[in-house]
Amino acid sequence: MKILIVGNGGRESALAWKLKQDHRITKFYFAKGNASTEKLGTTVYENTIEGLVNFAKKEDIDLTIVGPEAPLVEGIVDEFQKEGLKIFGAKKAAALLEGSKAYSKKFMQDYGVKTAKSKIFDSYNDAISYVKTQAFPLVIKASGLASGKGVVICKNLEEAETTIHDFMIRKIHGDAGIRIVIEEFLQGFEASVIAFSNGEKLFPCIAVKDYKKLGNNEQGPNTGGMGCIAPNPDFTPAHMEKFIKDIMEPTMNGIQDNMLKFKGFIFFGVMVSNDDCYLLEYNMRLGDPETQVIMPLLENNLLDTINDCLDGKEINLKFSDKKAVCLVIASGGYPRDFEQGLEIRDLEKVKNSKIFFAGATYQGDKVITNGGRVLNLVATGDTYEEARQKVYQDAPTVNFDYAYYRQDIGITK
Numbered sequence: 001m002k003i004l005i006v007g008n009g010g011r012e013s014a015l016a017w018k019l020k021q022d023h024r025i026t027k028f029y030f031a032k033g034n035a036s037t038e039k040l041g042t043t044v045y046e047n048t049i050e051g052l053v054n055f056a057k058k059e060d061i062d063l064t065i066v067g068p069e070a071p072l073v074e075g076i077v078d079e080f081q082k083e084g085l086k087i088f089g090a091k092k093a094a095a096l097l098e099g100s101k102a103y104s105k106k107f108m109q110d111y112g113v114k115t116a117k118s119k120i121f122d123s124y125n126d127a128i129s130y131v132k133t134q135a136f137p138l139v140i141k142a143s144g145l146a147s148g149k150g151v152v153i154c155k156n157l158e159e160a161e162t163t164i165h166d167f168m169i170r171k172i173h174g175d176a177g178i179r180i181v182i183e184e185f186l187q188g189f190e191a192s193v194i195a196f197s198n199g200e201k202l203f204p205c206i207a208v209k210d211y212k213k214l215g216n217n218e219q220g221p222n223t224g225g226m227g228c229i230a231p232n233p234d235f236t237p238a239h240m241e242k243f244i245k246d247i248m249e250p251t252m253n254g255i256q257d258n259m260l261k262f263k264g265f266i267f268f269g270v271m272v273s274n275d276d277c278y279l280l281e282y283n284m285r286l287g288d289p290e291t292q293v294i295m296p297l298l299e300n301n302l303l304d305t306i307n308d309c310l311d312g313k314e315i316n317l318k319f320s321d322k323k324a325v326c327l328v329i330a331s332g333g334y335p336r337d338f339e340q341g342l343e344i345r346d347l348e349k350v351k352n353s354k355i356f357f358a359g360a361t362y363q364g365d366k367v368i369t370n371g372g373r374v375l376n377l378v379a380t381g382d383t384y385e386e387a388r389q390k391v392y393q394d395a396p397t398v399n400f401d402y403a404y405y406r407q408d409i410g411i412t413k
Helices: 010-019 049-058 069-074 076-082 092-099 101-110 124-131 157-168 237-257 290-297 302-310 384-397
Strands: 002-007 027-032 063-066 118-121 138-142 151-154 180-184 189-197 202-204 213-215 219-222 227-230 265-273 276-283 323-331 354-357 360-363 366-369 373-381
Touching (some): 002 010, 002 049, 010 027, 010 290, 010 302, 010 354, 010 373, 049 069, 049 076, 063 076, 063 302, 069 076, 069 092, 076 092, 092 101, 092 276, 101 118, 101 276, 118 124, 124 157, 124 180, 138 157, 157 180, 189 237, 189 302, 227 290, 237 265, 237 276, 290 323, 290 373, 323 384
Parallel strands (some): 002 063
Antiparallel strands (some): 189 265, 213 219, 265 276, 323 373, 354 373, 360 366
């Protein structure tokens, strides 16, 4: 069996690691992969949907799994399906729930998905006038795709005006920020819940705790994620019940009403405030780095689970009782300016953790950096502390110039 995985992050490394355990898979292809996937299969350098469709037809690919959001929003699933190719992921129409925060916010409101109060703006002047009348803190979001960095919590009017100017005038996220969503700030804790879809029902995984800020104690700028732990220690079975009732079920009602049915993954960014669950955002894909802790704890065969979803069957997800910790090691300067092409040395000294590369590739027999989030160290244990100790024993041995990681991933109360 031949598998094509689209994407090049730690998420795709974790997917490949999980699928590699299935001996029915004889060949892996990665478009375009990273230093982990280069050792597991063949790198595909096609970077257009048309090119990937042609490649999949030529190589008789049995199943394609899409990791990142951009190709989903561009319609890769629709194009593969037109050619009769098997692919797991959200169709273009459904992917808009991630591709446009303005669209997704209206969808939430239309279908009674519990979420923060908000307003959408296309006009810079209207947005500035609005924030002058609001209480702080408040949240400003770029409507389009901004690699997880298009959300700013503004503590005062000055920060709000600067953020609106950065998004709408300076266009620091390109066209993603020319339309913005301004919403109330909810106090509480966040949880990430990823679900499989079989086209008719959603099947949630265990909740994950993500660490989004660059610095310890959630200080500094937003990133794509500096680490995570699973299961989320704060998210109780009662929270999961409320999530299903107030968020997941009305979401599926809206998906069916709008003919957005798909067979793939959906990610719910959840805020728990005063013991109620509110939806912050949809991602129509697996999270990164959440996938890196879900895959080691998932006891189901992943290939069978995906195929059952594609066949419209119900699935029964099972997870280990162990705890998982993922520590992201980034290049100094991330998420802003950072150097690339730095050699990563002493990888053989990592003894306690799995290495899932992200922004790294091979150059000859050397591994060099080519992205901001360079690699993930992932470990499991009977307790969070046991798993945490493993990744932090290994982290200092990973040696490249300007390497940076948080010191507080996995500390629980």
